[in-house]
Amino acid sequence: MISKEGKDMKPFVVNFSDIGIDFKGNHIVRKYNDIKHIFKTTDPTLERENPVIYEVFEGPIQEKEGELMFLITILYPGTVNGEFFMTKGHYHTVENTAEVYLGLRGKGLILCQTKKGEFEAVEIGPNKVVYIPPFWAHRTVNISDEPLIFFAVYPAHAGHDYETVEKEGFKKRIFRGDNGILFVEQ
Amino acid sequence: MISKEGKDMKPFVVNFSDIGIDFKGNHIVRKYNDIKHIFKTTDPTLERENPVIYEVFEGPIQEKEGELMFLITILYPGTVNGEFFMTKGHYHTVENTAEVYLGLRGKGLILCQTKKGEFEAVEIGPNKVVYIPPFWAHRTVNISDEPLIFFAVYPAHAGHDYETVEKEGFKKRIFRGDNGILFVEQ
Numbered sequence: 001m002i003s004k005e006g007k008d009m010k011p012f013v014v015n016f017s018d019i020g021i022d023f024k025g026n027h028i029v030r031k032y033n034d035i036k037h038i039f040k041t042t043d044p045t046l047e048r049e050n051p052v053i054y055e056v057f058e059g060p061i062q063e064k065e066g067e068l069m070f071l072i073t074i075l076y077p078g079t080v081n082g083e084f085f086m087t088k089g090h091y092h093t094v095e096n097t098a099e100v101y102l103g104l105r106g107k108g109l110i111l112c113q114t115k116k117g118e119f120e121a122v123e124i125g126p127n128k129v130v131y132i133p134p135f136w137a138h139r140t141v142n143i144s145d146e147p148l149i150f151f152a153v154y155p156a157h158a159g160h161d162y163e164t165v166e167k168e169g170f171k172k173r174i175f176r177g178d179n180g181i182l183f184v185e186q
Numbered sequence: 187m188i189s190k191e192g193k194d195m196k197p198f199v200v201n202f203s204d205i206g207i208d209f210k211g212n213h214i215v216r217k218y219n220d221i222k223h224i225f226k227t228t229d230p231t232l233e234r235e236n237p238v239i240y241e242v243f244e245g246p247i248q249e250k251e252g253e254l255m256f257l258i259t260i261l262y263p264g265t266v267n268g269e270f271f272m273t274k275g276h277y278h279t280v281e282n283t284a285e286v287y288l289g290l291r292g293k294g295l296i297l298c299q300t301k302k303g304e305f306e307a308v309e310i311g312p313n314k315v316v317y318i319p320p321f322w323a324h325r326t327v328n329i330s331d332e333p334l335i336f337f338a339v340y341p342a343h344a345g346h347d348y349e350t351v352e353k354e355g356f357k358k359r360i361f362r363g364d365n366g367i368l369f370v371e372q
């Protein structure tokens with residue numbers, strides 16, 4: 001029995017595949033115009049076409065302590081004038097909560113930073129597990145030419161603080177360079 | 187920087203592959219003679235050869251609140267007189283803690299039960315995510331002819347209560363049947 005509200009949740013299995021994920025929870029879609037302010041520049045073509053930059057398929061989990069949220073994110077390839085497509089990024093509202101990513105497809109970077117000013121960029125991809133300790137904000141960047149797909153797990157009560165990141169940004173932006181990627185101080 | 191003890195843990199990535207997992211944490215190996223008491227019968231050949239039944243590769247995570255443990259388990263194929271190889275199984279000591287499994291290879295069942303007597307068997311395999319809610323004991327059974335490999339995440343402070351399962355067992359045992367698998371009341 002799968003219930004987002006039910007108190008008597010039983011163990012359950014959900015399937016995913018390349019052609020359709022059915023996680024039975026929220027499906028969050030972020031289009032370019034929803035998040036264009038996170039990029040350094042704007043692109044009128046993207047504004048007109050308004051493509052999906054990423055989408056998130058959540059499991060049917062209540063946001064309460066003891067439960068674990070799981071999800072799959074698909075972050076599409078592309079750039080805004082050379083700046084790679086990325087997620088909004090967030091701190092957890094309940095700051096002492098970690099997150100674990102498992103890469104499934106594609107190649108990306110997880111940008112991480114603390115309120116004390118520490119910054120790390122960690123690679124994600126198939127056969128890689130990324131650990132984001134408590135207190136670290138995280139944003140994902142697709143640095144490949146295919147969809148970046150990853151699985152993530154975090155405590156369901158963690159909550160999302162997008163505001164701090166919107167105000168302060170991440171220390172570095174990731175651009176396509178002539179011979180790879182460029183880290184640009186924001 | 188990866189540190190099991192360090193207070194200033196930074197985000198990090200670890201790799202796994204078919205030929206060698208390097209999660210940098212504990213490597214737990216359970217051989218037949220270590221766990222033979224969990225099976226209904228004994229097998230003298232297995233006692234003599236003492237094969238590895240399963241092994242667990244843990245991430246380098248401190249067992250404290252806020253952190254998430256991650257691991258990969260390899261449960262080998264085989265039976266003890268028809269009873270499929272399985273893990274010991276446990277409740278979490280901190281009972282209000284869930285666990286998430288992602289199947290990577292092979293095919294198995296997660297047996298789950300509560301102290302109230304509820305029982306569920308849920309299939310695990312590639313492209314399947316299994317959710318084990320708080321308060322549910324869990325044991326994995328390999329019902330295929332190849333290694334069952336899965337990724338798991340749970341709160342690092344959860345702890346393992348193996349004793350309750352050793353005393354009470356799981357409600358059902360899984361045997362190889364003529365046309366598939368047999369659930370046998372224990």
Ligand SMILES: [Mn+2]
Nearest residue numbers: 092099138154
């Ligand atoms: Mn998060």
Ligand SMILES: [Mn+2]
Nearest residue numbers: 278285324340
């Ligand atoms: Mn467990």
